[in-house]
Amino acid sequence: MEQALLVGVGSKVSKHDWSIADSLEELSHLTKTAGASVVATLTQKLDTPSPAYYIGKGKIEELINLKDQTKYDMVVFDDELSPRQQRNLEEALGVKVIDRTALILHIFARKARTHEGKLQVELAQHQYLLPRLIGQWRHLERLGGGIGTRGPGESQLETDRRLIHKRINLLQNKIESIRKQRSLYRRRRKETGIPIVALVGYTNAGKSTLFNTLSKASVDVENRLFSTLDPVTRRVALPTGQQFLITDTVGFIHKLPPSIIAAFRATLEELDEADLLLHIVDITHKNAANQCLTVENILRELNLEDKPRITVFNKLDLALGSEVELKALTGVPGLEEEIVLPSKDVALISAAKGWGLDELLNRIVHRLRGTD
Numbered sequence: 503m504e505q506a507l508l509v510g511v512g513s514k515v516s517k518h519d520w521s522i523a524d525s526l527e528e529l530s531h532l533t534k535t536a537g538a539s540v541v542a543t544l545t546q547k548l549d550t551p552s553p554a555y556y557i558g559k560g561k562i563e564e565l566i567n568l569k570d571q572t573k574y575d576m577v578v579f580d581d582e583l584s585p586r587q588q589r590n591l592e593e594a595l596g597v598k599v600i601d602r603t604a605l606i607l608h609i610f611a612r613k614a615r616t617h618e619g620k621l622q623v624e625l626a627q628h629q630y631l632l633p634r635l636i637g638q639w640r641h642l643e644r645l646g647g648g649i650g651t652r653g654p655g656e657s658q659l660e661t662d663r664r665l666i667h668k669r670i671n672l673l674q675n676k677i678e679s680i681r682k683q684r685s686l687y688r689r690r691r692k693e694t695g696i697p698i699v700a701l702v703g704y705t706n707a708g709k710s711t712l713f714n715t716l717s718k719a720s721v722d723v724e725n726r727l728f729s730t731l732d733p734v735t736r737r738v739a740l741p742t743g744q745q746f747l748i749t750d751t752v753g754f755i756h757k758l759p760p761s762i763i764a765a766f767r768a769t770l771e772e773l774d775e776a777d778l779l780l781h782i783v784d785i786t787h788k789n790a791a792n793q794c795l796t797v798e799n800i801l802r803e804l805n806l807e808d809k810p811r812i813t814v815f816n817k818l819d820l821a822l823g824s825e826v827e828l829k830a831l832t833g834v835p836g837l838e839e840e841i842v843l844p845s846k847d848v849a850l851i852s853a854a855k856g857w858g859l860d861e862l863l864n865r866i867v868h869r870l871r872g873t874d
Contacts, residue, residue, distance in 0.1 A: 503537065503538060503539050504537070504538040504539070504575055504576045505538070505539055505541045505572070505573055505574045505575050505576065506533050506538045506539065506540050506541065506574060506576045506577070506578050507540075507541060507542045507543070507544065507565070507568065507572060507574040507576070507577050507578070508526055508529050508530060508533065508540060508542070508543045508544070508577075508578050508580065509543070509544045509545070509546075509557065509561075509565075509577060509578070509579045509580065510522045510523075510525055510526040510529070510543070510544075510545045510546075510579075510580040511545070511546050511547070511548055511551055511556065511557060511579075511580070511581060512545070512546075512547050512548075520756055520789065520792055522545050522547075522580075523545075524788075524789055524792075525580055525756065525757075526543050526545065526580060528755075528756060529578065529580045529602065529605075530543075532602070532605050532606065532609065533578055533605065535609050536605055536608050536609050536612070537612075538576065538578075541572040541573065541574050542568060542572045542574065544561065544564065544565060544568070546558060546561050551581075552587075553584075553586070553587070554586065554587065554590055555587060555590050555591055555594070556579065556581070556583055556584075556587045556591070562591075562594055562595070565577065565595055566594070566595065569595070569596075569597075574597065575597050575598070576597055576598045576599075576600065577591065577595060577597060577598070577599045577600075578599075578600055578601070578602070578605060579599070579600070579601045579602065580601075580602050580757075581601060581602060581757070582601045582602060582603045582759065583599070583601040585633050585634040588600075588601070588634065602757055602759075603630060603759040603761070603762075604630065606755070606758070606759065606762065607623065607626055607627050607630060607762070610623045610626070610762070611623045611624075611627065618677075618680050621673055621676050621677055621680070622677060622765045622766050623765070624673055625670065625673040625674065625677060625765045626759075626761050626762050626764075626765035626766075628666055628669055628670050628673065629670060629761050629765070630761060631666065632663070632666050632667075632670075635659070635662055635663065635666065677765075677767075681767070681771065684771065684772070685771070688771075688772075688775045691747060692775075696737070696745055696746060696747055697746045697747070697777040697778070697870045698735075698746065698747045698748075698749060698775060698776045698777050698778075699738075699746050699747065699748045699749070699776060699777065699778045699779075699780060699866060699870075700748075700749045700751060700772055700773050700776035700778075700779050700780070701713055701748065701749065701750050701751060701779075701780050701782060702751060702754070702773060702779050702780070702781050702782070702797060702801065702811075703753060703754070703780075703781055703782035703783060703784075703797055704753055704754055704755065704782075704783070704784065704787075704793040704794075704796060704797055705752075705753030705754065705755050706753065706784065707753065707782045707783060707784040707787075707793070707816060708782055708784060708816040708817055708853045708854070709750055709751075709753065709782045710750055711816075711853040711854055712780075712782060712814070712816065712851070712853035713734070713736070713748060713750040715853050715856060715859065716738050716748055716859070716863075717736035717737070717738050717748055718736075733749055733750065733751050733752070733772050734749065734750045735747055735748065735749045735750075735772075736748055740863060740867065742867070744867060746866070746870060749772050749776065751770070751772060751773065752766065754796060754797050754800050755796070756792070756793075756796050758796075758800060763800070763803070763804070770804060773801075773804065773806055773809070774804070774805075774806065774809075776809065777810070777870060778809075778810050778811060778812070778866065778869050778870060779801075779806070779809050779810070779811035779812075780811065780812050780814050780866075781794070781797060781798075781811050781812070781813045781814065782814050782816050782853075783797075783813060783814065783815050783816060784816055784817050785815040785816060785817055785818060785821060785850075786817045786820045786821055794813075810869055810872075811847075812847045812848070812849055812862070812865055812866065812869060813847065813848045813849070814848075814849045814851055814862065815848065815849070815850050815851070816851055816852065816853050817852060817853075817854070818831075818850055818851060818852045818857060818858070819852035819854060819855040819857060820852075825852075825855070825857040825858070828850055828851075828852070828857050828858055829858075831850055847865060847869065849861060849862040849865055
């Protein structure tokens with residue numbers, strides 16, 4: 503098992519609402535999900551990250567000194583590194599250096615089960631690799647022009663670039679074909695008149711548990727990040743005779759790389775076609791407000807901010823003693839003051855215990871009738 507040291511950098515003017523400590527805690531969960539152990543963390547506050555090393559030279563010396571003490575053989579940065587920064591850090595530290603994007607891509611590659619999911623992950627991996635591949639051969643380009651300077655490095659670079667571009671084009675064509683097939687399936691579903699409800703939320707918020715409970719399905723449920731990667735759709739029949747389709751989708755996460763969102767366009771189009779979104783929030787998480795805002799911001803990036811939805815506060819069984827206490831609640835003190843919800847339609851549930859699901863289903867039926 504690889505031994506990882508985590509590095510987080512914050513600034514006085516941060517574009518993220520998360521603290522360095524909270525973000526590193528999540529990075530630690532990601533690292534463990536990827537199969538490595540965390541032996542130490544290092545933080546630094548910078549107004550502007552170093553273009554050469556991302557962190558300051560003093561912190562590099564500190565990392566080198568920690569090597570004998572912690573025995574780390576990999577360093578994971580909480581932000582995306584440029585190819586130059588990654589190369590310089592590996593040369594200085596003598597170990598593998600990866601960033602948050604590479605870590606998430608690795609987890610996605612392990613979690614992908616369907617042909618579509620594997621194609622989407624591979625596309626994102628190749629798009630991430632391409633500029634870093636170019637950087638690997640840059641030292642040979644410094645030889646200059648003239649006779650005898652066009653060596654194997656440059657020709658290998660051109661070959662590798664051509665092969666990766668070719669593979670990216672092939673993957674994009676395959677995914678586009680899948681996107682068209684999905685579009686056809688969605689049109690057929692629309693023609694049946696059965697409404698579609700899609701689950702969205704932060705990773706590990708309990709979407710798959712709720713999906714299984716409502717649809718009587720058996721989607722894998724783990725207490726790990728990104729336990730669900732590929733979308734799954736099932737039919738739900740209510741006692742009233744009304745039916746709707748429910749779709750479970752990939753969970754979102756803080757600092758989700760744009761390249762991953764782009765690669766999963768075919769999957770995320772399921773959200774665009776839904777009649778109603780259920781935004782699942784883990785009410786027991788200490789960063790529930792930030793997680794909720796992260797999901798809402800991603801939905802805004804996907805132009806889904808106006809999509810009808812119900813905010814579903816989940817895992818109330820971990821905060822309350824019984825369903826009687828749940829029924830007595832009219833809201834969630836604290837969280838609702840911290841965030842501005844896109845809709846006042848809020849449901850309080852425990853997907854694991856089945857608490858509050860009748861009320862949730864009533865709300866779903868009411869909203870679907872209002873969107874017909």
